[in-house]
Amino acid sequence: MLNYLLFIATIGSIYGLLALSLNLIWGGTGMVNLGLAGFFAVGAYASALTTTTGHMPILAGWVLALIVGGAAGLVVVLSTTRLREDYLAIVTLGFAEVVRLVASNEIWLTRGTDGISGIPGPWRVALGREYFNAVYLPILLVVLLLVYWLMRRIDGSPYGRALRAIREDAQVAQVAGKPVLRFKAQAFALSAAIAGLAGALYGHFTSYIAPDLFLPLITVYIFLAVASGGVGSPAGALVGAYLLIALLESARFFVELIPAVTAVQRAALKELLIAVALILVLRLMPKGLLPERIPRAPLVGGKP
Amino acid sequence: MNRLAIGRRTALLSGVAAVVAPAVLRAQGEPIRIATLTPLTGAGGPYGPVMAKVAAAVVDEVNAAGGVLGRKVQLVSEDDQTNPDAGVRAARKLIDVDKVSAIMGTWASAVTTAVAPLCWESKTFLCTVSGADSITLLPHQGYLVRTQPNTVLQVTRCGEFLLSLGAKKAYTLVPQTPFAQRSIEVLGETMKKAGGTHGGQIYDDKKTTYRTEVDQTMRFAPDAIFCAGYTPDTIVLLKDLYRAGYKGKIIGQAYAVNQKLIDQIGQNEVVEGVYTYAPSVAEGSTALERVKKMSGLANPDPYTSQVYDHTNMVLMAMAVAKATTGTAIKDNIRKITQGGGKTVDNAVDGLKAIAAGEKVDYTGASGPCDFDDKGDILDCKFRYEQVKAGKATLVKVA
Numbered sequence: 001m002l003n004y005l006l007f008i009a010t011i012g013s014i015y016g017l018l019a020l021s022l023n024l025i026w027g028g029t030g031m032v033n034l035g036l037a038g039f040f041a042v043g044a045y046a047s048a049l050t051t052t053t054g055h056m057p058i059l060a061g062w063v064l065a066l067i068v069g070g071a072a073g074l075v076v077v078l079s080t081t082r083l084r085e086d087y088l089a090i091v092t093l094g095f096a097e098v099v100r101l102v103a104s105n106e107i108w109l110t111r112g113t114d115g116i117s118g119i120p121g122p123w124r125v126a127l128g129r130e131y132f133n134a135v136y137l138p139i140l141l142v143v144l145l146l147v148y149w150l151m152r153r154i155d156g157s158p159y160g161r162a163l164r165a166i167r168e169d170a171q172v173a174q175v176a177g178k179p180v181l182r183f184k185a186q187a188f189a190l191s192a193a194i195a196g197l198a199g200a201l202y203g204h205f206t207s208y209i210a211p212d213l214f215l216p217l218i219t220v221y222i223f224l225a226v227a228s229g230g231v232g233s234p235a236g237a238l239v240g241a242y243l244l245i246a247l248l249e250s251a252r253f254f255v256e257l258i259p260a261v262t263a264v265q266r267a268a269l270k271e272l273l274i275a276v277a278l279i280l281v282l283r284l285m286p287k288g289l290l291p292e293r294i295p296r297a298p299l300v301g302g303k304p
Numbered sequence: 305m306n307r308l309a310i311g312r313r314t315a316l317l318s319g320v321a322a323v324v325a326p327a328v329l330r331a332q333g334e335p336i337r338i339a340t341l342t343p344l345t346g347a348g349g350p351y352g353p354v355m356a357k358v359a360a361a362v363v364d365e366v367n368a369a370g371g372v373l374g375r376k377v378q379l380v381s382e383d384d385q386t387n388p389d390a391g392v393r394a395a396r397k398l399i400d401v402d403k404v405s406a407i408m409g410t411w412a413s414a415v416t417t418a419v420a421p422l423c424w425e426s427k428t429f430l431c432t433v434s435g436a437d438s439i440t441l442l443p444h445q446g447y448l449v450r451t452q453p454n455t456v457l458q459v460t461r462c463g464e465f466l467l468s469l470g471a472k473k474a475y476t477l478v479p480q481t482p483f484a485q486r487s488i489e490v491l492g493e494t495m496k497k498a499g500g501t502h503g504g505q506i507y508d509d510k511k512t513t514y515r516t517e518v519d520q521t522m523r524f525a526p527d528a529i530f531c532a533g534y535t536p537d538t539i540v541l542l543k544d545l546y547r548a549g550y551k552g553k554i555i556g557q558a559y560a561v562n563q564k565l566i567d568q569i570g571q572n573e574v575v576e577g578v579y580t581y582a583p584s585v586a587e588g589s590t591a592l593e594r595v596k597k598m599s600g601l602a603n604p605d606p607y608t609s610q611v612y613d614h615t616n617m618v619l620m621a622m623a624v625a626k627a628t629t630g631t632a633i634k635d636n637i638r639k640i641t642q643g644g645g646k647t648v649d650n651a652v653d654g655l656k657a658i659a660a661g662e663k664v665d666y667t668g669a670s671g672p673c674d675f676d677d678k679g680d681i682l683d684c685k686f687r688y689e690q691v692k693a694g695k696a697t698l699v700k701v702a
Contacts, residue, residue, distance in 0.1 A: 004400030011393065101508065104480045114438045114482045115388075115417060129425045206392060207421050212414040213389050252382070252397060263360075264353040267344035267383035 006133035012245035013140045014202050018222045019229065019237035020147050021194035027232035027292065028160065029187045030167030032089040035076065036195055036222055038096030041103060041214035043069040043196025044203040048116045049109070051204070058122055062200045069196015070189045077188035081181060096216060103211040115210025119203050136205055143201065144238075147194055151234040163187055228281045230288030239289055247277050335378035336371075336628045338363075338618055339404040340611065341394055341419065346386030347534065348411040350564070354599050355409045355611040356381040361598035362615040362651060369652045372619050373626065380404060386411070388418035395419045399426045405622075405630045408614035410434060411607065413482045423447055429633040431614035433607045436482035440678040446634045449679040451610040451670050453583050455483040456490055461686045462530060462555060462581055463494030469553060471528035475521050476504030477541060478532040487532050509537040518544045528553040535560045539568055546574045558582030558689065559605070563696070572694040583670070584687035584701050585609040591649035591669035606670055613668035616651040617641060620666060623658045641666050642674040
């Protein structure tokens with residue numbers, strides 16, 4: 001049981017990283033990035049290939065995942081500078097599909113739909129299955145806390161305020177003299193880099209990645225997590241991610257308590273339960289569990 | 305803060321409670337736990353439910369006859385959603401929470417490849433129906449067997465069948481899957497050995513039209529086409545081939561070219577004469593009769609028959625080992641599947657014979673169920689059918 005809870009907490013933390021990434025770009029800057037799964041995949045493949053085919057240390061894989069994820073983000077954002085809202089969403093969704101198709105078809109590089117198995121985890125062999133989860137989770141939590149801290153710093157900084165200004169009205173921000181394009185590109189690249197890192201952490205945890213893992217479903221999950229946690233608040237994004245994984249997994253046990261239903265009905269009930277829970281959260285708390293708190297503007301000419 | 309008064313603490317608490325509560329509520333007992341991990345939703349949705357049902361029926365029967373080693377057997381059925389991520393999460397729950405000693409019936413190759421490492425690391429036995437060659441090549445240390453013939457065996461038989469129909473120029477159309485490249489290579493080798501020619505291409509299975517692919521195929525002027533996709537893409541492909549005026553032979557996997565495909569196409573002339581082939585269930589065997597009764601189907605599919613075999617084999621292996629762990633199953637499964645002895649077609653008879661100290665040799669609903677060292681089956685019959693007037697009619701079983 002403990003091992004399972006550790007596993008679920010680890011997956012939850014990886015979703016948490018993705019949620020922080022999405023929160024920065026969607027909640028913070030107002031750009032809809034439906035290509036999250038694509039950046040997640042890019043990072044996962046970058047790190048998996050460096051450490052398996054490239055025989056490099058795991059840390060190098062993670063750093064590379066950050067760089068490659070960020071670079072992919074830059075390419076996407078710079079090639080879509082004139083697109084906003086729905087149009088940006090469509091292009092980013094397309095990007096994620098392109099990544100998935102490349103991963104399934106460029107067999108020489110990615111081993112195609114067979115996927116890459118045997119991705120090393122830190123001290124996996126030495127620790128054995130019993131203790132690996134217990135060691136990996138703290139590593140992941142440290143990374144998560146670092147990223148969370150960074151997000152809070154950005155939120156409280158003038159830079160974060162400029163991003164929120166762009167979210168509310170890019171034109172006004174431009175008139176106020178903010179370099180909108182540069183800020184957008186930076187935020188997008190940072191968000192993509194975090195998603196890439198999340199992908200790397202996922203691959204080294206489960207030891208196997210394949211194109212089928214990076215279907216748009218994962219993007220939908222993270223959007224749900226951020227929406228139910230509170231768009232624009234990093235803490236909300238984290239809570240949303242853990243809530244989502246808790247719902248996904250606990251639904252399993254609840255439906256087992258229902259007597260006299262077949263396995264299929266149970267599977268359908270499980271999906272239903274998750275949907276109802278998420279609808280309830282958004283119905284009762286439309287701004288999410290931990291809504292964004294916008295600090296009051298400081299009084300000009302007030303107390304010294 | 306909110307009129308409806310669900311504060312954030314309450315919400316968080318209920319989230320935590322949601323995870324913890326069921327563990328407390330579940331009854332503690334000492335049954336032997338085994339599991340099915342079949343696709344109850346997603347692309348494998350048409351197959352998984354019956355598979356789980358038949359496995360449950362076998363377990364019920366064994367429990368009614370007194371269980372295994374004096375203990376009741378409990379079957380846990382989880383849904384892999386035909387998705388590797390969901391499959392891994394479900395497998396984790398089965399291994400760490402339910403502590404099952406065997407997982408049976410993983411269907412999609414990607415799911416099996418993702419779940420297999422969890423199984424061998426935790427010494428849980430895995431029985432699968434996935435066909436990709438790469439699966440038995442994984443370093444599974446014996447913790448895996450599959451009852452589905454691998455790509456080489458399947459495609460070779462398909463090629464031999466096409467040759468027997470007089471085909472000389474064959475063409476393979478296959479979506480990007482773990483068996484795609486291998487399918488093209490193997491059919492190519494089979495055709496060339498008999499002096500024929502072969503071409504092939506890999507397509508994307510989520511497209512809505514295959515005009516370009518079909519044009520390219522027609523340029524090759526094949527007299528036989530092997531459509532190795534799944535149902536949704538094969539529907540589109542067959543329609544486009546018909547529109548392009550293709551008159552030669554077509555053969556597809558029976559799991560794709562099924563009654564659902566015929567119904568969805570809705571025009572019999574499009575599918576008229578299309579051949580299908582599949583690893584055959586052991587037609588006429590007593591085990592298959594039992595599967596028919598348990599599933600309530602007149603023609604149970606191969607996967608259902610295979611899961612029936614998985615369940616019987618796992619339970620009998622435990623009885624021979626006098627232990628219920630995954631390692632016990634691994635070390636003893638070949639003792640009840642091959643090597644002579646009293647032929648049995650179900651676990652109840654097998655368990656009785658084992659208790660009486662006899663050696664048993666299980667012959668199942670999917671075939672003889674004899675495994676090599678990698679976990680692949682040694683032999684299997686294939687069933688060839690042809691669609692005539694909107695109905696699949698038997699050509700031969702060989």
